[in-house]
Amino acid sequence: MPEASLLTDEVRALVGLETPMGRVQVTPKAFRRALEVYTGRIPRTAPAAGEPVPGYVLAALDSESDTPAMPSLLPNSLLISNEWQFERPLRMGEELESVYSVVAITERFGGRFGYSIDFRAEVTFKDADGNPVARSGRTMTQYSAAEARDEGDA
Amino acid sequence: MNLDPAAVKEGDELPVLHLQPDLGQVIRYCALQWAFPAFFYDAEAAKAQGMPGTLVPGPLKVGLIYRAVDEWLGDAGWVCQVRAAHRRPDLTNRPIDVVGRVARVYDENGSRRADLELAIINEQGEPSVRGFAVVEFARPV
Numbered sequence: 001m002p003e004a005s006l007l008t009d010e011v012r013a014l015v016g017l018e019t020p021m022g023r024v025q026v027t028p029k030a031f032r033r034a035l036e037v038y039t040g041r042i043p044r045t046a047p048a049a050g051e052p053v054p055g056y057v058l059a060a061l062d063s064e065s066d067t068p069a070m071p072s073l074l075p076n077s078l079l080i081s082n083e084w085q086f087e088r089p090l091r092m093g094e095e096l097e098s099v100y101s102v103v104a105i106t107e108r109f110g111g112r113f114g115y116s117i118d119f120r121a122e123v124t125f126k127d128a129d130g131n132p133v134a135r136s137g138r139t140m141t142q143y144s145a146a147e148a149r150d151e152g153d154a
Numbered sequence: 155m156n157l158d159p160a161a162v163k164e165g166d167e168l169p170v171l172h173l174q175p176d177l178g179q180v181i182r183y184c185a186l187q188w189a190f191p192a193f194f195y196d197a198e199a200a201k202a203q204g205m206p207g208t209l210v211p212g213p214l215k216v217g218l219i220y221r222a223v224d225e226w227l228g229d230a231g232w233v234c235q236v237r238a239a240h241r242r243p244d245l246t247n248r249p250i251d252v253v254g255r256v257a258r259v260y261d262e263n264g265s266r267r268a269d270l271e272l273a274i275i276n277e278q279g280e281p282s283v284r285g286f287a288v289v290e291f292a293r294p295v
Contacts, residue, residue, distance in 0.1 A: 037182045038217040054224060055233055056217055063187040082216040083237040138213070 006073045006117060007107055014102045019068055021098040021123060026053060026090050030060035052089035055134075062123055062136045067100045070119045074142040080118070083137040096125040096133055103137065114147030157230040159291035162268055168254035171222040175210045177246050183214045210244040212283075219272050219285040222252035231291040234267070242282040244274065250282065251275045266291045 028046035034056040035043050047053050104120040122137035177195060184190050192199035193209060200208050216238035223233050244250055254272035261267070272285030 033182075033186050034217075037179065037186050037214070038221050040179070052232070055220055055236070059183075059213065059217060060186055063189070079212040079240060081237065081239045082213050083235070084216060084220065085235045086233065089232050 005107060007105060011071055011073070011105060014071070015105055017102060019100040021067070021100050023095055024061045024098050024125065025095045026057055026061070026092055028092070030057050031092065034058075034060045047092045049091075049093035051092050053092050055084055055086055055090065057090055058084050058086075058125075058134055058136050061096070061098065061125060067121065067123065070102075070121070070140065070142075072142070073117055074115075074144050076145045076148075077140050077142045078113075079138060080141050081137075081139045083122075083135070085135040085137070087131070087133055090134060094127070094133075096127060097130075099124045099126065112148060113141060113143035116141050116143040118142075157226065157228050159230050159266060162256060162259055162291070164256055164259060166256040168222060168226045168256075168270070168272075171218070171225065171252040172249065173218060173252065174249045175214065175218070175244070175246055177208060180208065180210060180214065180246055183211055187213070205243065207245045210246055210250075212238065212240045215240070215244065215274060215283050216285075218250075218252055219254075219274065219283065219287065222254060222272065223270060223287045223289060226254075227289055231289050233287060234290050235286075235288040237286045238274075239284045240282070241284060242276065242280060244276060244282045249277050252285075254285070254287075 031046045031053050032043055035041055038056045100123050102119065102121045105117065107117045109115055118139055118141045120137065120139040122135045124132050125134045127133050180194050184194055193203050193205055194211055195208055197207050216236060219238055220233060220236045223236060252272065252274055254270050256268050257271045258269040267288060267290050270287040270289065272287060273281045274283035276282045
């Protein structure tokens with residue numbers, strides 16, 4: 001365990017910073033590919049422009065841009081959660097602005113990973129009026145494997 | 155069978171979704187994300203990192219939970235939120251079940267909603283993912 005917190009002012013300052021990731025579009029190709037990945041079905045048709053599409057499509061939009069890398073504070077990292085949120089269903093053909101942000105950085109002492117730091121980040125997809133339509137979030141934990149212990153279900 | 159939103163109540167169980175994600179599905183997911191960590195598709199690379207074999211990516215599993223909810227819901231509503239807390243890795247080509255139950259039914263901003271508790275259960279009967287979802291019973295507009 002480090003002698004002092006690794007959450008320096010520089011690291012804490014990342015929270016809330018927004019990084020524009022560019023414009024994405026809900027396309028028939030994104031719909032078809034996402035549906036095939038998650039359901040194994042290959043749809044013969046796609047919803048018409050303006051029609052709702054399944055939330056899976058978010059995974060296709062999420063990959064349009066590379067998100068900024070988190071600072072590496074501890075030697076090991078692990079994905080601990082994913083989340084999709086929708087203010088309304090996505091619609092075929094709509095264009096959205098994607099914005100990356102770090103939502104929270106927290107440290108934990110003890111437990112399965114010993115001293116660990118959780119980074120929660122999300123990409124928000126906004127409509128033309130700047131209203132959030134959907135969010136794709138993930139939480140990574142950084143830890144030192146040398147201090148971790150296997151406790152089964154976390 | 156169409157879901158009747160008026161009949162949904164706390165404790166209702168979702169149909170179990172039996173799945174067996176294979177390497178092909180994982181590779182298609184990697185292509186969708188345009189991200190190709192070798193331990194997802196190369197067994198030797200996975201073993202070199204201390205894993206017993208190629209893994210089902212965590213972000214793929216949040217979509218599988220979404221699928222279980224979406225298929226249960228059908229045309230009766232839409233999924234507002236889905237969350238997956240990863241507890242254990244799942245290996246490719248191993249059976250998993252997505253299970254769920256209705257935890258709460260309530261009204262919010264004039265809409266009828268339900269909170270769902272979900273899990274992915276591996277072949278040992280252990281939860282590899284704890285999930286949560288919120289659905290709204292209304293046709294999307």
